Amino acid sequence: MQQQSAILKVIVVSQFLCTSLWFASNGIINDLIDTFQLKADALGHLTSSVQFGFISGTLIFAILNIADRYKPSKVFFISAILSALFNIGVLWEGNHLISLLLFRFFTGFFLAGIYPIGMKIAADYYSEGLGKSLGFLVGALVLGTALPHLLKGIMETLFWKSVIFTTTSLSITGGLLMFIMVPDGPYRKPSQKLNLLAFFSVFRNRKFRSSAFGYFGHMWELYAFWAFTPIMLKGYSNLHPEIILNIPVLSFIIIGSGGLACILGGYLSQIVGIKKTAFISLLLSCVCCIISPWVFTSESESIFIAFLIFWGMVVIADSPLFSTLVAQNATPEIKGTALTIVNCIGFAITIISIQIINHMRGLTDSNNIYVILAIGPILGLIALSKTPTKTI
Template sequence: MKPKPHILPVIIASQFACTSLWFAGNAIVGELATKTGLGPEIIGYVLSSVQFGFIIGTLAFGLFMVADRFSPSRVFLVCSVLAALCNFCLLAENLSKWTLLLARFGTGFFLAGIYPVGMKIAADYYREGLGRALGYLVGALVLGTAFPYFVGGTSTGGDFTRVIQTTSVLSLTGGFALWALVPNGPYRKPSARLNLGAGPLLFKLPAYRQAAFGYFGHMWELYAFWAFTPLAVTTYNNLSGSGMPVSLVTGTVIALGGLSCVLGGWVSLRAGSRNVAVVSLAVSGLLCILSPLLFAFPLPLFLMGWLLWGMAVTADSPQFSNLIAASVPPELKGTALTLVNCIGFAISILSIETVSVLVQNYNPSYAFIILALGPLFGLLHIGRKHVSDKPSKPD
């Protein structure tokens, strides 16, 4: 059954709108530091609190099989509204450190009902060509992540409250649009009962375990790279005397990752999701190792290297999601995607805090080398002879 033409564009637009909340705090981190009195450590705190909220949210959603037991579109709507309300809390006149962290935690918690649930909805509509559909969907997530930086880098973003207002309204709009225009998909197979042990049992499936471990390596690198790209641009400006606009360069680096997700999705139709993931991990891992050299290059070469890295670091994400969704029974797709998101984002907190410590105590231009551990780990698992993607049932 071919989905109606509007289905995928609505899912993509809604995913973009709602995930714009993700980096809304990081895009205005300087202003938040002034309001709360925090120092440079706020970079790690602001993003890690979102990631931690997302982890707890995905753990709860996965444990209770929310996306598999209830209408995914309704779950998406409720979470988009609650995430927007948490984001609005950043506009509080007397914003304390704990209000800031709790607001970002709440945003992350409800994003757990947006990002993986959006992928679940796509999987309910697209059996063939899911890798391409997820390429568009994760591309929308990446563009949503970049959007606050673009707002902050324009004259409109001179007032930092505009970033919060814009992303919150976008989230509300995206949630209602998806709920109103995208009903349950034809391939949705809801779980009839709650099975608290279903998630952990999935790791007994070799194909699922292999794809999940590859994804975990990818996540060690991705969010730390995004979080500290503004610092990398600032560091290069200080070393070279160049005047690159930090917000706009950061937004461009992240946004190009959205383009690579789409391109990777199309390539996967011919080359396969696994091959796209392997090449992406290899290129981004090499750039991790070579990153100190980029800071010594002329401005055009630094930009080219960082932009290429921004594309390579994301191109494998939708393909891992495709491999994961293909390796489990239909009634457990939502749980499977949510569970690997939970673990993957827990890993991202460790990498963000690790890089945060390194940049505070050592030369920031060397801090990105540690991220190479992720692609290496991923390649060791996904690079082996691939297990069949056909879904099977856990023991």
């Protein structure tokens, strides 16, 4: 048990360090726009490029069963190093939009060997209490994702390239920690052969389908919310010019609060059940989407920020729970592949919602556009309602 606890801490720290690459460009988007003469809609395109790279990576990893055929910690390490190398490409002085999109694409591509592989490694160490363990792991992802915003906030007086240098160094460190300190888990069942049909066969299981579709609905909302959190804060400031907000630091707090929610959700799931906890979280985030237009009109800065923090918590609290349900309902020999497949499709969905919001922002300045994020949670809630709760 002590060894499991120590291993989990290493996995969590490694995941946190490596996933700091995910929103590295988002935290310095204004600097990138100014330095490379980009258009205002570059945020949506750069975010989608990372997502598309991640999708491509997870698709290839899943089809080739890489997570189940090779030593997971080694895959994690190699991916962390390669992702870091492409991240630092953002510093090239000759960059333009296309080159930046390519660097972000390949950063996302190799993140496919970090996030789902980290979950696979955790699943190899835990048969019981997996929901709680993945709560810590996804919490690390959340903090890693939010970190560039904090770095930008505290490095405001420093050159923006410091954010890229820092996140690159963190990823290399995280990869080394995983490779050196995390051996194969006791529940790992490696696949001995290539199974090209695994990508399709996993969805034959009804419980697996329900869990996956719930996750897909959650993903429609999640990354769009994260990507546009600074824009929401700026939109509120435009409505209330007398209020001055530290947008980078507040973005970190709002997104980062989800890390605590993942951990709390993991503990709560041990009391009320994994599926029920995921359902409640998805329902609450759906409500946040629907009522968001009215909160933007609030004259109280405290109410608005408290609302975004609450939204930032419930929008992610169900993520580790869905991953747990997916892992539990997948065949052990292709568990890593199943997690990677679901990640692949889920992140493909994020591109659609991000681009829709990005396009709508070009048509209107209204803050009502975030209501559209409720579509995913509504469909996810319907999917979860179609299977009995008692077995999961």
